[in-house]
Amino acid sequence: MINKKVILTGNFGVGKTSLFNRFFYNRFSDKYLTTIGVKVDKKVIQVENKEISILLWDIAGEVSQDKVPNSYFLGASGIIYVFDLARPLTFNNIVKDIEHLKEMIPDSIVKIVGNKKDLLSESALAETLEELALECDIITSAKTGENVEDLFEKLGMDLLALEQMK
């Protein structure tokens, strides 16, 4: 079994905890409860017949990534950076945020996730993605569960590849 620490980060209210709950407990709530500090949980996923134990840290949202305590990121192998597709304020700093994250943990895998797909029409989604300064890795909806499993599967594959490179 491979053990990996993964960080779930991004602006506040983008749906990090909803993705967390969908991934771990397959549930969703419309009530917004802000995360205080950090929430940690573990899930074992199967990738290419190998088991990867993901210890996911759901970090309280911050306007900018440089405001998140650095120690939370230490030792992380993967980072899931989430933004809200319906709120441009949550992806206006995306370039700076991603640069900061990559600078802090250079060898980690970073996945850029556009969440709340269910709130946008097809045309609005296309427009948003065009406006985005960086390419998004995956579009998800924690509410409907769309692509949430895919996100962790892709991350798992990358983590496995990273492990095999060592």
Add this chain to the structure above:
Amino acid sequence: MSDTVGKGKSDFVKTDANDEILLAQLRQILLRKDREQLAELEDELNDPNKLGAKISPIIEYHLSVLRQKFPAEYKKEVEKLIERRLKESQDELLDVIYPVIGKMIRKYVNLQFQTLKDSIDNRVKGILSPRGIWGRIKALVTGVNESEYVLSGMQGPMIEEVYVIERDSGLLQAHYSRNATIDRDVVAGMLTAIKSFVEDAFNREREDLEMIEYGTYKIYIQSFHLYYISIVISGTLSSSERDKLSAKILDFAEEEIQSRRFMQSQGEDSVQKLSDKLAVYFKTEQEE
């Protein structure tokens, strides 16, 4: 000289003048090379770059000689000088080293005060409580030593769980538990998150979270460079027992962890072995 005999004064003057010119011309011819060299030297002296290029190799050479010979020739002198300087400026020296040792002293003094306070509290509680009074009466009636009676009534500390956790990632490296617990990986992660949060929130560099208390449970945390050991204890723990536990943790770290290369990718076998060692080590502690 014979040529000049009988000639007039003007002739002498003319001859002298010619001699002067000839002499000047001769000087010009003979000293031209010297003058050129002199001009060249002046130029070199006045131009810092040219002067530097000439002098640098000489200085370098002498410096290297000095570097080689200095320890042998001047060691004793330097030692005497330092010794004298240290004696003369003890106050300045204290200013420099105080921040380093001050922290250690403060920690030690705090610990001693805590021990003293614990001891006073325990005595006061013991004497004034109904149990204490009853104990004294019982001791008087039965003839049993009072302190033996008090000791028999104390509930000893019980090690419930021990975790060895990678410091940065919070990934669990080894674990021992008396009873089945909730997911130990999550506990390890959450403990690390709490630890990171506290250490960041109060912005105290090089200071670590050492204890978490909840009800009758205490979580002792001993941090090392790459990992930390966390022990969950139920029951009361005196200062001396705490010191003993701390020493035990240090022994375990030294004998079982630091001797192997501590990395999370060590493999499950290695992790299991370390967990087994952990059980042996801390089960024994409990039985004692």
